[in-house]
Amino acid sequence: MDKRKLVLVGNGMAGVNCIEHILKLKEQSYEITIFGTEPHPNYNRIQLSYVLGGSSKFEDIVLNDLEWYEKNNIHLYTGHTVTKIDHEHRVVHTDKGIVESYDELILATGSNPFILPIPGAHLSNVISYRDIKDCEKMIEASKTYKKAAVIGGGLLGLEAARGLLNLSMDVTVIHVMDTLMERQLDPIASKLLQAELEAQGMKFRMNAATEELIGEDRVEGLRFMDGSVLDADLVVMAVGIRPNVELAKEHGIEVNRGIVVNDYLETSVPNIYAVGECAEHRGNVYGLVAPLYEQGQVLAKRLAKVETKPYEGSVLSTKLKVSGVDVFSAGEFIDQPDTKAYRFQDDFQGVYKKVLVKDETIIGAVLFGEIDEGVRLFQMIRNGAHEKELKTIFSRAKTEKESGTSQVMDMADDELICGCNGVSKGTIVQAINELGLDSVESIKGCTGATRSCGGCKPLVQDLLQCTLGDNFQKVEKEPICSCTALSRDEVVEAIRSMKLTTTKEVMNVLEWNQENGCSKCRPALNYYLGMAWPKEYEDERTSRFVNERLHANIQKDGTYSVVPRIYGGVTSPEQMRKIADVADKYEIPMVKITGGQRIDLLGVKKEDLPNVWADLDMPSGYAYAKALRTVKTCVGEDFCRFGTQDSIQMGIDMEKRFERLWTPHKVKMAVSACPRNCAESGIKDIGVVGVDGGWELYVGGNGGVHLRGGDLFIKVKTREEVLEWSSAFIQYYRETAKYLERTSHWVERVELEHIQEVLKDEGTRAELIKRMDEALESSKDPWKEAIEERSVRQMFEKVTIS
Amino acid sequence: MRVSTLIKIGTVDEFQVNVGKLVEIEDHAIAVFRLADRKFNAVENRCPHKGGPLAEGIVSGDYVFCPLHDWKIDLKDGNVQAPDHGCVKKFDVTIEGEEVFITL
Ligand SMILES: Cc1cc2nc3c(=O)[nH]c(=O)nc-3n(C[C@H](O)[C@H](O)[C@H](O)COP(=O)(O)OP(=O)(O)OC[C@H]3O[C@@H](n4cnc5c(N)ncnc54)[C@H](O)[C@@H]3O)c2cc1C
Ligand code: HEM
Numbered sequence: 082m083d084k085r086k087l088v089l090v091g092n093g094m095a096g097v098n099c100i101e102h103i104l105k106l107k108e109q110s111y112e113i114t115i116f117g118t119e120p121h122p123n124y125n126r127i128q129l130s131y132v133l134g135g136s137s138k139f140e141d142i143v144l145n146d147l148e149w150y151e152k153n154n155i156h157l158y159t160g161h162t163v164t165k166i167d168h169e170h171r172v173v174h175t176d177k178g179i180v181e182s183y184d185e186l187i188l189a190t191g192s193n194p195f196i197l198p199i200p201g202a203h204l205s206n207v208i209s210y211r212d213i214k215d216c217e218k219m220i221e222a223s224k225t226y227k228k229a230a231v232i233g234g235g236l237l238g239l240e241a242a243r244g245l246l247n248l249s250m251d252v253t254v255i256h257v258m259d260t261l262m263e264r265q266l267d268p269i270a271s272k273l274l275q276a277e278l279e280a281q282g283m284k285f286r287m288n289a290a291t292e293e294l295i296g297e298d299r300v301e302g303l304r305f306m307d308g309s310v311l312d313a314d315l316v317v318m319a320v321g322i323r324p325n326v327e328l329a330k331e332h333g334i335e336v337n338r339g340i341v342v343n344d345y346l347e348t349s350v351p352n353i354y355a356v357g358e359c360a361e362h363r364g365n366v367y368g369l370v371a372p373l374y375e376q377g378q379v380l381a382k383r384l385a386k387v388e389t390k391p392y393e394g395s396v397l398s399t400k401l402k403v404s405g406v407d408v409f410s411a412g413e414f415i416d417q418p419d420t421k422a423y424r425f426q427d428d429f430q431g432v433y434k435k436v437l438v439k440d441e442t443i444i445g446a447v448l449f450g451e452i453d454e455g456v457r458l459f460q461m462i463r464n465g466a467h468e469k470e471l472k473t474i475f476s477r478a479k480t481e482k483e484s485g486t487s488q489v490m491d492m493a494d495d496e497l498i499c500g501c502n503g504v505s506k507g508t509i510v511q512a513i514n515e516l517g518l519d520s521v522e523s524i525k526g527c528t529g530a531t532r533s534c535g536g537c538k539p540l541v542q543d544l545l546q547c548t549l550g551d552n553f554q555k556v557e558k559e560p561i562c563s564c565t566a567l568s569r570d571e572v573v574e575a576i577r578s579m580k581l582t583t584t585k586e587v588m589n590v591l592e593w594n595q596e597n598g599c600s601k602c603r604p605a606l607n608y609y610l611g612m613a614w615p616k617e618y619e620d621e622r623t624s625r626f627v628n629e630r631l632h633a634n635i636q637k638d639g640t641y642s643v644v645p646r647i648y649g650g651v652t653s654p655e656q657m658r659k660i661a662d663v664a665d666k667y668e669i670p671m672v673k674i675t676g677g678q679r680i681d682l683l684g685v686k687k688e689d690l691p692n693v694w695a696d697l698d699m700p701s702g703y704a705y706a707k708a709l710r711t712v713k714t715c716v717g718e719d720f721c722r723f724g725t726q727d728s729i730q731m732g733i734d735m736e737k738r739f740e741r742l743w744t745p746h747k748v749k750m751a752v753s754a755c756p757r758n759c760a761e762s763g764i765k766d767i768g769v770v771g772v773d774g775g776w777e778l779y780v781g782g783n784g785g786v787h788l789r790g791g792d793l794f795i796k797v798k799t800r801e802e803v804l805e806w807s808s809a810f811i812q813y814y815r816e817t818a819k820y821l822e823r824t825s826h827w828v829e830r831v832e833l834e835h836i837q838e839v840l841k842d843e844g845t846r847a848e849l850i851k852r853m854d855e856a857l858e859s860s861k862d863p864w865k866e867a868i869e870e871r872s873v874r875q876m877f878e879k880v881t882i883s
Numbered sequence: 884m885r886v887s888t889l890i891k892i893g894t895v896d897e898f899q900v901n902v903g904k905l906v907e908i909e910d911h912a913i914a915v916f917r918l919a920d921r922k923f924n925a926v927e928n929r930c931p932h933k934g935g936p937l938a939e940g941i942v943s944g945d946y947v948f949c950p951l952h953d954w955k956i957d958l959k960d961g962n963v964q965a966p967d968h969g970c971v972k973k974f975d976v977t978i979e980g981e982e983v984f985i986t987l
């Protein structure tokens with residue numbers, strides 16, 4: 082039997098989702114062809130802001146990779162725009178001259194960003210925010226320019242603005258109304274949101290209508306209706322979207338605001354359908370994925386000839402994906418004379434909740450600060466639940482915090498967990514039980530839950546935990562080595578609660594299967610014990626890897642390297658002479674400048690080490706240790722014409738503060754005096770960047786195997802605060818990371834937001850710093866110790882008999 | 884006929900427990916380990932993998948872990964443990980009074 086030809090115009094989220102449903106329903110019935118203007122496979126537009134902000138790469142947000150198209154025998158034409166529909170002959174034409182016939186044609190052309198019709202809108206560096214190309218343009222611009230203006234204080238504008246802040250730009254959001262996100266939030270929530278974003282460094286111009294963009298070729302500023310001017314090197318227009326209907330309109334398909342469709346997504350022309358943002362259904366055009374996916378499901382069933390309920394429109398819910406801000410809104414949320422509201426507001430915690438009720442029915446809600454109830458509320462709003470059901474969730478939310486059980490337990494099987502992809506609790510539980518899934522990742526692969534905005538991840542996690550019960554623990558647990566089944570957390574907990582004080586005690590009491598442990602657990606236990614008992618614990622030299630035992634790096638030929646501290650990379654003629662003399666005296670074969678702004682003496686014989694150290698009379702640079710390595714600095718404000726801060730002194734202060742502190746893995750730091758970042762602060766465990774009037778702290782960066790840009794952790798004003806926050810961060814890392822876990826992995830595992838949340842409390846920071854000081858108190862320079870103490874020195878001696 | 888020689892390499896208290904020590908005799912480089920009070924073991928100071936100095940390895944019970952790539956070697960017989968293969972030459976160590984001797 083000949084297959085029927087199905088053509089999709091628009092390789093975007095709605096169209097491809099509909100194709101996925103068709104494949105699921107009746108794999109073999111169609112020969113499918115997809116045309117897309119963008120030169121990419123289908124990606125998750127919702128997560129563009131993560132790419133903009135640097136936490137994801139393009140590959141991370143691809144939804145259907147090329148392999149998927151291939152596997153499903155889909156002909157994909159990327160970079161092709163369909164320019165003509167000939168519905169008499171049932172063919173489409175593309176701009177590159179391809180002609181393709183169809184039996185059924187789906188239009189999913191999405192929207193175009195709306196560009197304000199004002200003078201200057203064509204200038205370069207005026208960008209909209211819609212696709213990956215726009216992201217790339219913004220990232221590129223941020224490398225050269227500093228001042229950005231975002232026109233539009235809606236969902237899209239705020240996400241763009243947050244992304245640009247991450248790119249170290251100075252960002253002002255311009256909004257015509259006096260409250261942000263007025264289409265999703267009531268005035269109280271808007272104001273709370275604005276305050277929070279201001280605290281993150283975003284600036285606002287409210288009630289401001291832009292009249293003109295100024296500049297010759299490139300935009301240089303904005304002029305407002307009231308005549309005032311704002312400088313800007315980059316302007317992002319996020320003032321709304323317009324359904325992309327040109328193609329349909331030119332070819333005789335009925336178009337109003339969008340392409341008009343009925344309850345089965347059929348347009349006015351037979352065999353042509355429309356889904357997604359380009360479609361207008363019962364007068365509504367949607368701009369969020371959840372309704373578009375609902376449309377796609379109905380159309381898929383229609384095309385696969387499976388019975389389906391008609392599509393009757395959608396209730397919307399919104400979450401803002403800006404880190405550190407939790408906002409939820411759904412349904413109708415503006416008070417009217419005939420509505421009543423449940424309200425809860427706590428200014429101290431920054432929490433605001435409002436649920437709107439009309440005729441005893443729940444019709445909408447706005448949550449700010451705490452949005453746990455969002456999923457449940459959304460369900461109630463969709464179902465038109467009675468107001469008394471509210472009591473169940475709000476009273477339950479409270480007991481949940483007290484008893485530690487999750488609200489997913491009480492959800493009915495048909496309640497939705499993932500709103501974007503329409504995945505119910507029942508579907509996920511079934512997948513876990515029948516397919517033996519044990520991670521959020523595998524649930525995502527099988528059911529689609531968490532695949533779009535990711536907001537439901539915590540619920541899926543809870544559900545996994547509840548469904549698997551104790552098994553879940555087992556799955557997630559990773560023993561510290563093959564000598565034991567216990568995980569890092571269990572071992573550290575045992576060390577603390579049972580007051581275990583030596584590696585031998587730990588191995589005996591916790592019943593290690595190898596009486597004396599191995600080269601993996603012994604150094605780890607030695608670290609954990611030192612961290613837990615900074616005052617009492619005596620470091621076990623025999624549990625240390627050779628480098629940390631001998632305080633020098635072993636080379637492949639059995640010789641060692643010596644790297645003395647050169648604080649902040651600042652040396653002196655006297656120091657250089659001393660180093661040169663030592664190199665001569667001990668015939669050191671290689672003297673090298675390291676990547677960490679200091680000098681390395683390579684090829685030193687073991688037995689010479691103590692003498693080399695004595696002659697150098699400089700502190701150990703710990704180049705061999707799981708500890709602070711170096712703090713790189715740029716030349717800074719005293720010399721550089723771009724410098725805004727004294728990066729050198731800051732770096733020296735940090736190096737002196739943290740030297741000799743043992744950490745789970747090596748720790749590298751850098752301080753630059755401006756965002757040009759010559760000291761490469763973006764790829765350090767702690768990277769400090771001086772800006773006008775303050776400092777930015779980046780954490781979890783890594784320039785090695787796991788190349789990773791640091792996350793903006795906090796912005797502070799003073800040098801003292803830099804030290805305070807970095808101390809608290811390091812100590813929290815020391816106390817919670819696994820041995821040999823770099824900050825880059827740790828930050829990803831425990832999540833930046835969590836660390837920020839914990840360290841937000843001043844008291845907690847003070848406690849952490851106190852414990853760090855205790856650890857530092859007992860530390861001695863190891864090279865001095867080797868010179869002074871006979872028992873240590875003995876280790877370097879060999880026996881020669883002739 | 885092969886003649887073994889006993890060579891004195893020091894006194895017991897010159898060796899730290901669980902810290903290897905390099906002993907050079909003529910052209911032999913030997914890693915000597917004091918595993919407990921009066922229990923000694925010695926192997927050639929060359930890992931069969933890429934020649935790593937075994938005297939610098941972490942000692943766990945009867946095993947030493949090579950400092951370069953973590954091969955695990957049994958000091959009782961010089962055998963490399965799975966998943967790797969090979970062996971190192973073993974030397975006998977004897978103690979008389981406080982004096983430590985190695986047999987060549
Ligand atoms: C930055 C950003 C953040 C967002 N955040 C959220 C969010 O948190 N939650 C949410 O629900 N939604 C969010 N959205 C909206 C969501 O991404 C869209 O609703 C969804 O992508 C629309 O899907 P679509 O398939 O209709 O259109 P698109 O995904 O835009 O796909 C249309 C595709 O068709 C192509 N095309 C157009 N015309 C032609 C032609 N003639 N020939 C060939 N190809 C053509 C286009 O190039 C485009 O690739 C966000 C959008 C953006 C830009
Ligand atoms: C817009 C981009 C940049 C500008 C305008 C810039 C400018 C400068 C200036 C003016 C100096 C000071 C030199 C001096 O006076 O001694 C400097 C130093 C330096 N830059 Fe850059 N730089 C930029 C980007 C980078 C990047 C991307 C790197 C590396 C990743 C880098 C690495 C360095 C290094 C290693 C130094 C020496 C710093 C020091 O001595 O501390 N620079 N740069």
Ligand code: SF4
Binds near residue numbers: 724728753758
């Ligand atoms: S980071 Fe900025 S201040 Fe420091 S050297 Fe580079 S350009 Fe100058």
Ligand code: FES
Binds near residue numbers: 930932933935952954
């Ligand atoms: S040299 Fe010993 S493990 Fe490689």
